Amino acid sequence: MQIPSSGAYIFENACLHASLTVGADGPVDAEGFMRVDIVIEGDRICSIVPHRLGTPPSPGAINLKGRIVLPCFVDCHTHLDKGHIWPRSPNPDGSFAGALRATHADRTARWNAKDVSRRMDFALRTAFAHGTRAVRTHLDSAAPQDAISWPVFEDMRERWRGRIELQAACLVGIEETRDQTWFAGLAARVANARGVLGAVTYMVPDLDALLDQMFALAIEHDLDLDFHADETDALDAISLKKIAEAALRHRFEGKILVGHCCSLARQADSDVLDTLDKVAWAKMAVVSLPMCNLYLQDRRHDGTTPRWRGVTLLHEMKARGIPVAVASDNTRDPFYAYGDLDMLEVYRMATRILHLDHPVGDWPRTVAQTPADVMRLTRTGVLQPGGPADLVVFKGRNWTELLSRPEADRIVIRDGRPIDTSLPDYAELDELMGT
Structure with a gap:
């Protein structure tokens, strides 16, 4: 042609x-x-x-x-700073705990500016060749990594300007935000880099107070929010609902994207309906990561087969008007040994895992227009x-x-x-x- x-x-x-x-x-x-x-x-x-x-x-x-x-794709949940470390830091058993340990060890020993920059550039060249126009990456931001990865990201964003619209969200465990002085400094760093404020949420006793702190900082710095939530099969993992309640308490007007939300698929219908109603009222968006969660969730080491898919309730969310997307998540790192930042592969797998067909409807928006809207990108997707x-x-x-x-x-x-x-x-x- x-x-x-x-x-x-x-x-x-x-x-x-x-x-x-x-x-x-x-x-x-x-x-x-x-x-x-x-x-x-x-x-x-x-x-x-x-x-x-x-x-x-x-x-x-x-x-x-x-x-x-x-249209060219929009990938709204990735981890470019982790990408392609599997050959040097594999996850020996494929478990979530194994992924955490392997990533922590690799980050501590190797994540200098040169290492992060070269792997990020490799990943972006891959995404670009596959047809992706915009990417949001999470950046591990616990000290001292924040001082390394954020300058690398800002340099990479300039180098890729005009080819890939690149955004970043900070990633820390919610318990790390208890150090209010440090977290306020991180929020200021994120704001200076025109980034997104983020954290991994789980059911710590003071979750509501920590979320209130996050929302207050987001409002102070005019930041959008991006959470990892409930990446587990635990029935008591309800931080998605807690985030929605915090958004309603603060009357938050920015964009909120929440990823994973796996445990919702395990909960009772009455609890699901209550959570989804609050998410809809709070005007939040949800992104499912079907390939990574299929890989990690319900992984067993007793010789038995996994019994559930690890994805969240996108059909029910969409029926309530909640914007939903699917994205790549991890690529060739301890959390997912595979992947290539190819959004056609993501959509193909999502269609099979989540039944985004018969009818197809407007599900193609999950890899294009919907994530573009979440990322505040006009005329994209x-x-x-x-x-x-x-x-x-x-x-x-x-x-x-x-x-x-x-x-x-x-x-x-x-x-x-x-x-x-x-x-x-x-x-x-x-x-x-x-x-």
């Missing part, structure tokens, strides 16, 4: 999903797709008009013959006239074709022109792995 290096061109007979397309009319099939012609000029989409089936190809147009075109020509052209012509193969030969268009989609070689990291 020859795409001009300059000037205008037309993608004719493209297959766009109605849930990710703005300003285009025309018939929609049972899977939500519409056949259109896309006119691209420079770095913008000029128009999206219905394609007239049966008409001969237009001279000079690129006939996609019904191939699917999606949708295709629309006047919007950026940032899109991915696949070979698949329907969902079963698209989600059955890796689509490694996808065409990624950024600013109206195709990019090099060659993936970085793992051998680049051998020096950091000690091999």
Whole structure:
């Protein structure tokens, strides 16, 4: 497929999903797709008009013959600072506790600025080649790592400006925020870096007071919030509800994203309904991390098979108007030995694990428009006239074709022109792995 290096061109007979397309009319099939012609000029989409089936190809147009075109992806929950350390710090038993121990040891011994920077850049080149336009990463921020990783992030954000919109949220255990002076200083650092205030929440006795402190600091510094919550099967893990109650107490008007929320799927219906009502009232959003949680949750070491999927109740949340997303989470680190920051893989796995099909509805928004809204990104995660020509052209012509193969030969268009989609070689990291 020859795409001009300059000037205008037309993608004719493209297959766009109605849930990710703005300003285009025309018939929609049972899977939500519409056949259109896309006119691209420079770095913008000029128009999206219905394609007239049966008409001969237009001279000079690129006939996609019904191939699917999606907007570039948005990955709102990753851990770029942890990525790709598995070869030097594997998790010996695949457990959550094993992941914590292995990561702590690796961070203490190796996470200097050069190490973090090289692994982050490798990860971003991978995400970019797969077609991702925006990434939010969590940064382990307990001292002294905060003084190392935040300057690296700020430098990386500038280096990647115009290619990937990069955001960061601090990540500390909620009990670490008891040191009010230190945590206030961290909040100021996050604010200076235009970041997001975050923490891992679990059922400590003073959780309500610690959440009140977090919300107060977020309001003081005009920060959005991003939590890891209830990444467990424990029935008494209800910090998602506690976060919602704190948001309502403080009448918080910023964005709140909560990840994981695994334990909700184990709780009684009455408790679930109470939690979801409060989350909806608080206007919070939830991101599920299906690949990592399937890997970690209910992992047994007694010769028996895991009995549950480890994902949260996205269908019930969506039914209440709660914005929901899915994301990559960890990549080749002790929390998840696999992954490649490929949001098509994430959506493929989410569709199978969470049943985001039959009907498909507007579930494709979970990897595009919804996380873009959570990250306050405009004209991102949708295709629309006047919007950026940032899109991915696949070979698949329907969902079963698209989600059955890796689509490694996808065409990624950024600013109206195709990019090099060659993936970085793992051998680049051998020096950091000690091999």
